[in-house]
Amino acid sequence: MGCAASSSSSLHRRRRKRPPVSEVAVFVPSLRVPLPVDLARHLRGLVSRHALDTVSAARARVVSSASENVSSNVLELRRSLEEYLPLLLGFTKKEFRLEFLVEFKWRDVVVQKKETCIASAWYELLSVVHMMAMMALLEANLVIVHSDSVVVCESEVSEDCKKTAIDLLLMASGYLEFCVRHILVHMPLGVKKNLPGELQEGVLEAIATQALGQGTEMQLGLAVESQKATLSVKRRLACEQVSYFAQAHYCLSGCDINEHEKKILLFIKWKYLEAKAAAYYFHGQMLDKGSAPSDHISAAYCILAAEELLIDSKRACLCFCLAAPVTRVPPAWGAMKHLHQKIPELASKKCQTYGYLFEEDKVPQPLPDLPEFQLSLRPDDYELPDIDAMWDAETCQPQVQTLKAHLEDEVYENEMP
Numbered sequence: 001m002g003c004a005a006s007s008s009s010s011l012h013r014r015r016r017k018r019p020p021v022s023e024v025a026v027f028v029p030s031l032r033v034p035l036p037v038d039l040a041r042h043l044r045g046l047v048s049r050h051a052l053d054t055v056s057a058a059r060a061r062v063v064s065s066a067s068e069n070v071s072s073n074v075l076e077l078r079r080s081l082e083e084y085l086p087l088l089l090g091f092t093k094k095e096f097r098l099e100f101l102v103e104f105k106w107r108d109v110v111v112q113k114k115e116t117c118i119a120s121a122w123y124e125l126l127s128v129v130h131m132m133a134m135m136a137l138l139e140a141n142l143v144i145v146h147s148d149s150v151v152v153c154e155s156e157v158s159e160d161c162k163k164t165a166i167d168l169l170l171m172a173s174g175y176l177e178f179c180v181r182h183i184l185v186h187m188p189l190g191v192k193k194n195l196p197g198e199l200q201e202g203v204l205e206a207i208a209t210q211a212l213g214q215g216t217e218m219q220l221g222l223a224v225e226s227q228k229a230t231l232s233v234k235r236r237l238a239c240e241q242v243s244y245f246a247q248a249h250y251c252l253s254g255c256d257i258n259e260h261e262k263k264i265l266l267f268i269k270w271k272y273l274e275a276k277a278a279a280y281y282f283h284g285q286m287l288d289k290g291s292a293p294s295d296h297i298s299a300a301y302c303i304l305a306a307e308e309l310l311i312d313s314k315r316a317c318l319c320f321c322l323a324a325p326v327t328r329v330p331p332a333w334g335a336m337k338h339l340h341q342k343i344p345e346l347a348s349k350k351c352q353t354y355g356y357l358f359e360e361d362k363v364p365q366p367l368p369d370l371p372e373f374q375l376s377l378r379p380d381d382y383e384l385p386d387i388d389a390m391w392d393a394e395t396c397q398p399q400v401q402t403l404k405a406h407l408e409d410e411v412y413e414n415e416m417p
Helices: 002-016 039-043 049-067 074-092 121-144 149-154 159-186 189-193 201-225 231-253 262-287 293-322 334-360 403-415
Strands: 032-034 104-108 115-118
Touching: 032 049, 032 121, 039 049, 049 074, 074 121, 104 121, 121 159, 121 201, 159 201, 201 231, 201 262, 201 334, 231 262, 262 293, 262 334, 293 334
Parallel strands: none
Antiparallel strands: 032 104, 104 115
16 A cells, blocks of 8 residues: 555645646747857957956846746846847847857757757847837737636736737837848848758748737727727738737748647647638628628628637637647637627528528529728837946957966956856
């Protein structure tokens, strides 16, 4: 019995060590974190000890913050990144000739063995701004996915939470757009070829567009809950959402996506089907307001198409959740919480009214096209901070050293962690 109890206890402990299965409302691609780098070995004699100490300490704070539980450390990590960024910009100035001297190392949080080391300050800058974007997406997800299990079961997300999440999504999209337009353009082709998959131009554009699509999804949720929002407004938002996710999928079409990164494709497919179901539902209701008999039949086609798309979206959601890393099936929230009930109800009524026509195929006609609208959401404008004043000071420049000072530097470097 003792052995059995011991085995049972051991099994229980092993089970408890399994990481919790997370829930996704806002998709956060695989997070990358910086690894320690010996800046002194690369920069000794090129910058002063003061500059070396300052930059090393700032980067070490980022590494330390990122080594903890990122989800519970978002604000501190963001602050560390913002403090490091003005100092890092000095490496990108050609007059200092530091661009390609330091080999910066970053690692994928999920795929621990996936490390990328590139001797390029632009790679480090890209990685930092990319991480700021991921922090914004992560924070948006945390705002929507509540820790209170009771609230999660009820799938209630307050209006303020949605508005906060929209702001964070626009911020993330702005960071990623900046990466594409203002950082990648400075990289030599050889550096670009060595970038990890998540930093490819198409992937960055896809995530930026996906963020806008999810922002529109939350706007639609606010419109559905508002008594003032008209049916045409709801249809427009749903159609815009379809366009955003279609664009995101197109951006990924030319990218080299590995098995792990395919989860983003599954997420976009899921959200695209949800958006299309919503768009056909609201478009059908708009057509139903027409006076011609053909309008009502077209409306019925739209509602039935919405029901089929809704079923497909549930399957796509399950495929996304089962793909590695496994995530929990989220409860319906926002507009979809409303539509999961309304679409089947209205589809059932349309079948009762026009079912005999569909069964006898008396009105064969193609599914009406969805209207196209100019997309309204735009990424936030982002600009890099000013370069730290340290780089313009005389204390940044290396000084001629005596032999004694040189030996003291040797001892200092050996004592550095």
